[in-house]
Amino acid sequence: MNNAIEINGITKKYKDFTLGGVQAVVPCGFATALIGANGAGKTTLIDILCGVTGKTGGKAVYFGDMTDTDDDKLRNRIGYCSSANFFPMDWTLKKIADSMELGFDNFDRQRFAELCRRFKLGDPTEKKQKKLMKLSDGNKMRTYLAAVLARDTELLVLDEPASSLDPLVRDVLCDLFREYLSERDGERSVLFSTHNIADMEYATDYAIFMANGKVIEQGFVEDLKEKYILVHGDAENADKARPFMISFSGGRTGFEGIALAENAEMLRAYDTAVETPTLQQLSVGILRKAEEDEK
Amino acid sequence: MKSNSLTLSQAHKIYTGDSMGMFAIKLSFGGILMYSATIFTFFIIMLLSEGNASDALKELSGTALINTFLTMDAGIVLMITGLMQYDKQFPGGKYFRTVNGGFDTYRKMKNASLIARVIALISIMLVGAIFDRLGLFKLSFGTNDVIYIGAFLLISIGLVNFMNLIKNPAVRGLSTPFITFAAGLLGVILPNILDGKIYFALAVAVIAVPFIVISQKVMLSDYKKNKWNK
Structure with missing residues (x-):
């Protein structure tokens, strides 16, 4: 298996925007950055790839032979998180853990607790906890990342994970990508969209550039x-x-x-x-x- | 947790953080508290105007006011919970679309929420009946009134499901209270017209069951088609 995802002509038509015939690959074993201006179609593409939004046409093949985003086997192999309001704002760390434990086959509560400690978010088992709405944008994003990284997945798909993080935590995020990829060398992949290209360069192996709903360039960064x-x-x-x-x-x-x-x-x-x-x-x-x- | 082994209660917990039972308890408690607070407030107002507690109770009891309070308070609880939205653009909306089972889990959660609402309605009506039996706040036709109000609020649960089909959120939000309370208030008015005879209320309750089931199915299929993956 060479590609975690092969995107073949995915289209999505809205009244005022068209994602047009996207052809791209997300190579297996690497971190891929989705780069483009605001409104280029990055979030739409990510949402389609993760089954959050339906597509008008085209196909995506995951891990060599999987195509149905409604298949739980595929859902469990993909760890997805968006940057804004990924969980209900009245939830606490405990509620997130309770929900994710039931919602996925591979959520590890202990790993979630470890990641929460690492991100200085507190202990998810504590009785008194802050609701998400009381956290800063950066801490909200850290919470989403801790939740998604606490699952044993093969592909991380993150929409703008670095946008609300301070430079130090962006650096931690790059390290986390590297750790995630090296834990199962060559088997795991990361796809993330970003505007913070300079800060995330260290974590980027492959880049897909989008403009006006189309892929305009892609390749390994070194190439x-x-x-x-x-x-x-x-x-x-x-x-x-x-x-x-x-x-x-x-x-x-x-x-x-x-x-x-x-x-x-x-x-x-x-x-x-x-x-x-x-x-x-x-x-x-x-x-x-x-x-x-x-x- | 595999999606096909998820229970209704577990699906509800994925979406709300509360099991179906806990949600039913919270709703029941909220509704009972609202009803108690309303009649207590009016009792205080009557007490201030009448001067003593027994006259204030007499003034309130046996009037359509108590029936209306019971209808409105239970109706508000049912309406708010019936209109809860989990669209993609709302907090958690994207997360919920990625959990095991996808739309099937959403369907289970909505069915669990429906059961919890019916349990809450029964609980609130029971408290209304208990207050009447204890002679605290008498209803015009006693327990029969409770059955009338309950039956028509069951119909309003189905109506709220149909109101979810309205695409414009402002129109939906504004029109739903009118429809809910219009249905509920039939349960207040009709006992007076039918002299409190229970047969009509029971017939409405029997009709309400398939009506709710059909409205739930229509609402879910509309949501899947027009919102889930759009």
């Missing part, structure tokens, strides 16, 4: 960093370099942007500096290009 280059140079060479670049931003003193690596020699001839882009720089370049194409 993408070979496919694309970061170019910057002086303003006087901007006009000459621009036709060879896929994204461009310039001022009075200089310019910067992303180009295909195959154009590196050509660009060097215009006295530009060529570097390996970070995932953040790559994302900005690819998404900016998609935005310009849409105009």
Whole structure:
């Protein structure tokens, strides 16, 4: 099994938005980041993949041969959580544990307690507990993560897990992804959407870029960093370099942007500096290009 | 826990954190408390105007006021719980769609909630009957009134199910109290017209059972089609 999920032409039509024919893979054994601007269709795609939203067309194949998100066997292999109001706001840690123990075959109450301690959320067995509505956004997200990680799953699907976390906990989240993947080397996978690309780069092996309901680029981060280059140079060479670049931003003193690596020699001839882009720089370049194409 | 082995009570606990029994107790307790608080408040008002407790009790007892309180308080409890929504955009909505059994667990939870509401209705009516028997707050036609009110509130449970079919939340929220109380108040008015004869109330109660079952099925199938996976 090479892919945790193979997405074949999934579509979803709303009145004002269409997720159109998504073709993508989530490779098995790696952490995949779903990157895109607000409204690109990331949450819709994640919800469809986890059986939260129905699709209009297309198919997703999970773990090589499973396709039915209503099948409990598949439900139990996927650990899903969204960023906002994942549980009712009047619930406590104890109520979450009670519900999840009944709702899934593989929820481990002891592991949940350990994760709650690790995230400094308190003890789920204590009598007096805070309701979710009394917690900060960051602590709510920590609670959701503790709950989903307390299940013995093979695929974690997390919608914006880092958005409300402080930088320190984002770092812990990256470590958790690594731990989760290494516990059963090659058998587990993570799919998460994020806007905090710089903070999550350490945890990202594979990236899927989305814009306007479509996948515009995907691949292993290392491969993408070979496919694309970061170019910057002086303003006087901007006009000459621009036709060879896929994204461009310039001022009075200089310019910067992303180009295909195959154009590196050509660009060097215009006295530009060529570097390996970070995932953040790559994302900005690819998404900016998609935005310009849409105009 | 495998979905096919989930009981109604367990499905209810997944959604609310409370078992069906605990939910029924909470609802019953809430309804009884509301009814007691209402009649106590009016008793105090009467006490202040009449000057002594026995005159205040006499003034309240045997009037349609007590029947109306019983109907309204039980009706409010049934209406609020009957309109509870677990849509995707509400807290917990996405989580509930990923638990074992999916929609089947939702159906079990809704059926458990229905049973808990009927238990709560019976409990509140029993307290109304006990107050009447003890001579504390007499109903116009005694226990027969309780059966009338209970029977028509059973009908209102089915009506609330049908009100869930209304897509616009504002229209649904505003129209449901009118429908619920209109049905419930028939249970207050009809005993006076029918001289408290119990046969009509029993017939309504018998009709209410298939009516509730059908309304529950219609409501669940509409929810699955129009909301569950949309």
